[in-house]
Amino acid sequence: xxxxxxxxxxxxxxxxxxxxxxxxxxxxxxxxxxxxxxxxxxxxxxxxxxxxxxxxxxxxxxxxxxxxxxxxxxxxxxxxxxxxxxxxxxxxxxxxxxxxxxxxxxxxxxxxxxxxxxxxxxxxxxxxxxxxxxxxxxxxxxxxxxxxxxxxxxxxxxxxxxxxxxxxxxxxxxxxxxxxxxxxxxxxxxxxxxx
Numbered sequence: 001x002x003x004x005x006x007x008x009x010x011x012x013x014x015x016x017x018x019x020x021x022x023x024x025x026x027x028x029x030x031x032x033x034x035x036x037x038x039x040x041x042x043x044x045x046x047x048x049x050x051x052x053x054x055x056x057x058x059x060x061x062x063x064x065x066x067x068x069x070x071x072x073x074x075x076x077x078x079x080x081x082x083x084x085x086x087x088x089x090x091x092x093x094x095x096x097x098x099x100x101x102x103x104x105x106x107x108x109x110x111x112x113x114x115x116x117x118x119x120x121x122x123x124x125x126x127x128x129x130x131x132x133x134x135x136x137x138x139x140x141x142x143x144x145x146x147x148x149x150x151x152x153x154x155x156x157x158x159x160x161x162x163x164x165x166x167x168x169x170x171x172x173x174x175x176x177x178x179x180x181x182x183x184x185x186x187x188x189x190x191x192x193x194x195x
Contacts, residue, residue, distance in 0.1 A: 031072030034062035034079030042086040051090060055083035103146055110134060114161060115170055122165040125158055 037058035044050035062080035065072060113134060114121055121132050131154065137143055138154035147153050164170050 028065050028068075028070030028072040028075075030061050030068075031065035031070055031075040031079070034058045034065060035072075035075040035082075036079070037061060038079035038082030038086075042082045042089075045086045045090050049090070051083075051086040055087050058083040099146065099149060103143065106137075106143075118165055118170050122162050126162055129155070131158065 035058075037054045041051035041054035041058055044054055058079045062076040062083070065076040070076075114132070117132070124130065125132075131139075135154060135158070138147065138157075144153070147157075161170065
């Protein structure tokens with residue numbers, strides 16, 4: 001009985017003389033939106049650059065919630081921080097690959113040629129450790145400098161491909177391109193999915 005009286009007194013004191021319950025603050029929807037978009041922008045940075053869309057929206061929502069002094073300041077700040085982090089991480093990845101961009105077409109072309117000629121190239125490489133003529137450029141600058149950045153050389157690359165050749169993994173790739181790939185006729189493509 002004494003416990004019940006204490007509980008009633010606590011409720012009476014919290015209601016106060018006005019008879020109204022104290023205002024329970026709720027977090028702003030804008031602040032929560034900033035937080036949720038910040039999380040999705042961080043998670044979505046690996047998926048088609050979706051953070052490029054979500055991060056700025058999250059930052060705007062977070063700033064709006066802070067400027068309008070809505071409840072949920074923590075959600076606003078967390079949303080802004082997550083969004084900025086996702087943008088910084090994407091920029092770091094882009095700048096880390098910028099050194100590869102000038103060489104990417106040549107590397108891809110040579111790789112495709114290696115795969116197409118694998119039945120002659122890799123048995124000869126395994127026997128004599130000589131490179132095909134078109135791969136010798138990787139022994140000289142600028143290609144050798146590029147590979148030095150990644151602590152590798154063309155022989156490491158060829159050794160890995162030789163192991164893939166021996167295990168049969170290179171046979172699974174098909175780089176064939178239609179003879180006239182510059183024009184594509186979509187008029188005979190069915191709108192129904194293939195079953």
